Amino acid sequence: MADLTGKVALITGAARGQGEAEARLFVERGARVVVADVLDEDAQKLVADVGEDRALAVHLDVSDPAQWSSALDAAKSAFGQVDILVNNAGIYFQGPITETPVERYRKLIEVNQIGVFLGMQTLAPHMAEIGGGAIVNIVSVSSFAPLDLTAAYASTKSALLAMSKAAVGELGPQGIRVNMIHPGGVATEMGAPSGVVPQEYDNAPLGRIGQPREIATVAAFLASEDSSYCSGAEILVDGGWTVGTRNPWTTTR
Numbered sequence: 077m078a079d080l081t082g083k084v085a086l087i088t089g090a091a092r093g094q095g096e097a098e099a100r101l102f103v104e105r106g107a108r109v110v111v112a113d114v115l116d117e118d119a120q121k122l123v124a125d126v127g128e129d130r131a132l133a134v135h136l137d138v139s140d141p142a143q144w145s146s147a148l149d150a151a152k153s154a155f156g157q158v159d160i161l162v163n164n165a166g167i168y169f170q171g172p173i174t175e176t177p178v179e180r181y182r183k184l185i186e187v188n189q190i191g192v193f194l195g196m197q198t199l200a201p202h203m204a205e206i207g208g209g210a211i212v213n214i215v216s217v218s219s220f221a222p223l224d225l226t227a228a229y230a231s232t233k234s235a236l237l238a239m240s241k242a243a244v245g246e247l248g249p250q251g252i253r254v255n256m257i258h259p260g261g262v263a264t265e266m267g268a269p270s271g272v273v274p275q276e277y278d279n280a281p282l283g284r285i286g287q288p289r290e291i292a293t294v295a296a297f298l299a300s301e302d303s304s305y306c307s308g309a310e311i312l313v314d315g316g317w318t319v320g321t322r323n324p325w326t327t328t329r
């Protein structure tokens with residue numbers, strides 16, 4: 077079980093979904109957590125729930141460089157330093173290329189792609205100063221196995237994958253590890269809006285959608301010293317979806 081005692085983690089998009097599960101688990105494992113999100117009320121509720129000595133809610137729109145700088149300042153004044161950055165915040169859109177408003181696409185790029193870039197840009201100098209750190213980027217199976225109707229979203233995740241890999245070589249010499257998680261379908265507002273789980277998940281080898289805590293446990297591993305020699309690792313957390321393709325020549329399993 078990954079131990080995060082004494083660590084401080086800044087988690088973006090932590091007010092709900094996978095980010096919330098990560099925040100709760102990281103606190104359980106001994107970390108103090110900065111709950112960074114645009115959903116201020118939900119972030120405050122989460123902090124009240126896990127304890128104000130363990131967590132801090134910070135308003136952060138990841139696409140705004142000035143807000144990143146304020147978030148780091150707030151984290152440092154509350155907890156002294158930040159050892160772990162989980163770039164989890166993301167937005168989704170699906171629709172045909174011909175019907176995707178370019179402004180929607182630009183917004184996806186701003187949040188999913190530039191948001192993570194700014195996170196690494198803001199936190200890396202601080203982590204280098206304190207002797208190292210762990211960055212966990214929440215990418216997606218869409219980055220390498222995009223479904224139809226996801227050209228805009230998937231391309232931001234592919235860019236994030238390349239960006240994360242480039243960061244491995246750049247930040248490693250400063251003691252900063254950069255690792256990636258590729259969730260498949262996860263039961264959050266994004267993966268199962270209003271709690272509706274598409275039947276498609278029955279076809280995944282594990283036969284179900286993933287739960288947010290199943291991403292959080294992997295994030296805790298990558299954030300902890302248990303993965304001290306991992307940088308550039310990509311962990312699939314998709315119930316076998318992208319690898320376990322059924323053999324089309326068989327009629328039974």
Ligand SMILES: NC(=O)c1ccc[n+]([C@@H]2O[C@H](COP(=O)([O-])OP(=O)(O)OC[C@H]3O[C@@H](n4cnc5c(N)ncnc54)[C@H](O)[C@@H]3O)[C@@H](O)[C@H]2O)c1
Nearest residue numbers: 089092093094137138165166216259261262264265266267
């Ligand atoms: N749910 C899935 O099926 C799935 C699959 C693959 C990858 N992912 C990725 O996992 C991550 C988490 O998604 P989720 O499933 O928890 O979705 P979610 O919609 O439940 O949560 C996303 C969180 O990000 C926050 N957010 C959105 N825009 C933001 C911004 N500009 N600044 C700061 N916070 C912002 C939201 O307020 C929300 O709290 C995302 O990066 C997503 O792309 C999700």
